[in-house]
Amino acid sequence: MDTTSKSDFPVSVSALHFPSAEQLSVSQTLASLRRSALSVNNRLRSIEADAAFVREVADHYGLPLIANERCGSWYIPPDIKTGSAYFKSTDGHTGQWDFSFRRLNLQILPIAREHGGCIIVDSTRRGKLMPDALSKTVPIWCAVINRALFPSETAYHSVELPPNYLGASEESQIEKRIDGFVHSLKSLKLDLDDLRQQLGKPIRVAWANRTYFHPTDLGKGKDYNLFVLCSASKRVHGAEISEGGYIQGAGDDSEAWAHGLTPPVFWAHKSTLLSQAEENLPEVIENLTREHRGQRTGQQATLVAPTRNLYIGQADPSLADSGQYDLVIDCNSNAETTEENSKCLNLGCISSKQGGRDLRNHLDKVRDFVGSQLGSNPSQSLLVMCESGKDISAGTLLTIICLFYNDAGEFAGPRTQTIGKQFIRQRLAWIVSSKYDVNPSRSTLQSVNAFLIQRPDY
Known part of the structure; x- marks a missing residue:
């Protein structure tokens, strides 16, 4: 005779016991250990x-x-x-x-x-x-x-x-x-x-x-x-x-x-960072990097040789308003240019990685601005800047150099000869040799090439 009580068996689906979903698989456990x-x-x-x-x-x-x-x-x-x-x-x-x-x-x-x-x-x-x-x-x-x-x-x-x-x-x-x-x-x-x-x-x-x-x-x-x-x-x-x-x-x-930590901030606050518990680090890093940004001095622009009046730099209001530069092109700013500030051209390029592709929509404005301003007074200094100072500003400046500057780095008016990729590569070397961290993206260079090589006669 079976003496097992009926109560020993589940009487409903809800009473059935399944392995807990909270129990990690071997692969999940290893992944957790690796993250740790x-x-x-x-x-x-x-x-x-x-x-x-x-x-x-x-x-x-x-x-x-x-x-x-x-x-x-x-x-x-x-x-x-x-x-x-x-x-x-x-x-x-x-x-x-x-x-x-x-x-x-x-x-x-x-x-x-x-x-x-x-x-x-x-x-x-x-x-x-x-x-x-x-x-x-x-x-x-x-x-x-x-x-x-x-x-x-x-x-x-x-x-x-x-x-x-x-x-x-x-x-x-x-x-x-x-x-x-x-x-x-x-x-x-x-x-x-x-x-x-x-x-x-x-x-x-x-x-x-x-x-x-x-x-x-x-x-x-x-x-x-x-x-x-x-x-x-x-x-x-x-x-x-x-x-x-x-x-x-x-x-x-x-x-x-x-979490936004950079090498300078790490080395300046190494002992503080290494003494923190892991869960506190994101907040500590945020505070230290904010403090570091507040201590930074104004950005400096770089002269692009062999020109004597073209500069490239990272966008900074203090730099643009310093009075050091006669003309300013801000590649990312959306601010409206007023008649009183006709010496500044704001392109309004997208700030994300799509900015290089967006640049081609604005290069005609760059051509007209530079042709008008430097055409009337070639000795004026021109600063071109973008958020990084390395990408869209480099493409914009490359366009200017190709269109208006001769081999000696002198303003020579709008170029009438055909512009090819090798010529663009030569002019890019001016910028790269002058500002060593310049790194125009592929989309930025494609925008420049499309505008210069396929452009209608000026």
Whole structure:
């Protein structure tokens, strides 16, 4: 006889017991652990540890530190940071090797001459020994610079690549592209004699990372400038949770984790930030960054050589109203231009990433404004600014230079000859060589090209 009570069985669907939805699966648990390991606190402590290694490299070689932006600046306290570079890892990706003509990085040359070289600091995320920017992009750049500026110094013409890192086929394919890059660089018609004077000697390349210094016996020399490519972070092969809180490449992709924190604010308030509990960090960061913004001095504009009256800068009312500039073009402002302020042109370009595409709708106004104002008085100074000072303002200024300025950087009235992409590229080199962090987006350059190349006769 079955003695089991009927009450031992569920009598309704609601009484049935199912596994709790609150119980996490194995994958969800691992994801939660990974998010915990990638906390802001762990990132900042990892950055601090990696910065100590960067200091060791600087002491070993006796060379100044250059941050490969934007990641590299996290690892260099501002008081020992000598400058910035902008080498993209994508220019070193397999099959996409390139020499960027939008980021020439010529600002490094005089620093290298003064100190006998420099240390370029960057990092990369889990699994890699170094970023492609350091293993390929910078070595390509160095080989191009050596061949273009020191054609007779053939001992420095080969591409120096890290030991036992790339396959023979990839190394060979990179080598075959260098002469083409040199030809393209020369076609920009930059003053190579002046650049040669700025650098002084050819470049040799070395690498410094947590695995090795290579070549081990290479230091500064009287016949060359030494460029040390330093990858700041320790290589992590497994998941972050296996490293006790250490995160490789912790400074990378800071927009996704930093809550608006920037390297200058981090280094200025490092002890405060590292003493905070994780849940308090967003509010603390917000307060510190707000305080930092309030302490910033006014923005400065940059003269674009070889012109003597064209300036580019980040939008700032104090800059526009300073009286330093006769004419101002504000690419993002929507303010109505009054008759009393006819020396200012507000374009009202969209502030988002769509701003570059929107620019083409306003370039006819730029052409008319500059043609009228500088046409009547070419000696007037003109400031062009946008929110970043790097994108839409660069495209606007590029249009002005192409339409109105001759090879000597003098206002010459509206250009009547056909404008092609190579001519635009040459003029862009003026801006990039003068303001090194300029980085017009693809959509901005497409707007400029569409307006200049397909424009009706002026």
